[in-house]
Amino acid sequence: MTPPEVLLELSFLDALADPAHVAHVATVGCYTELLERYEGNELRLSARGDHLLRTAHQVRESLLAPVAPIHVAGQHRRQAGRLRLPAGLDCGLDCKIGIDLAITLVIMRRHRIARVATLHPLFDAIDVHVHR
Numbered sequence: 001m002t003p004p005e006v007l008l009e010l011s012f013l014d015a016l017a018d019p020a021h022v023a024h025v026a027t028v029g030c031y032t033e034l035l036e037r038y039e040g041n042e043l044r045l046s047a048r049g050d051h052l053l054r055t056a057h058q059v060r061e062s063l064l065a066p067v068a069p070i071h072v073a074g075q076h077r078r079q080a081g082r083l084r085l086p087a088g089l090d091c092g093l094d095c096k097i098g099i100d101l102a103i104t105l106v107i108m109r110r111h112r113i114a115r116v117a118t119l120h121p122l123f124d125a126i127d128v129h130v131h132r
Contacts (some may be wrong), residue, residue, distance in 0.1 A: 009118035
């Protein structure tokens with residue numbers, strides 16, 4: 001049986017790669033736990049390919065080596081442009097969904113990913129397992 005997949009969302013990747021980020025220590029701890037479960041074949045790790053490319057090459061080749069890229073296609077962008085969130089979705093005052101976050105949601109739905117490592121409050125308001 002294929003283990004569940006955890007998508008490392010952009011906010012998580014940014015905190016993980018930046019030692020000065022306020023959530024860096026917590027993110028490193030969470031990523032360490034995810035890596036242990038990955039090594040035990042309990043889950044798979046993935047991230048959007050364009051988000052991985054935003055991280056430094058050294059970080060991608062070492063720290064993020066186990067993370068499989070998911071490539072963003074034109075169809076994902078088109079579908080994200082049409083995405084509408086359910087009425088009444090409460091994800092806090094600072095929750096804004098732009099096209100980048102919409103693409104991430106489309107990819108999660110298309111790839112049937114129900115787990116996400118993120119710092120973004122939107123994911124607390126939708127039906128996914130959040131790793132922090």
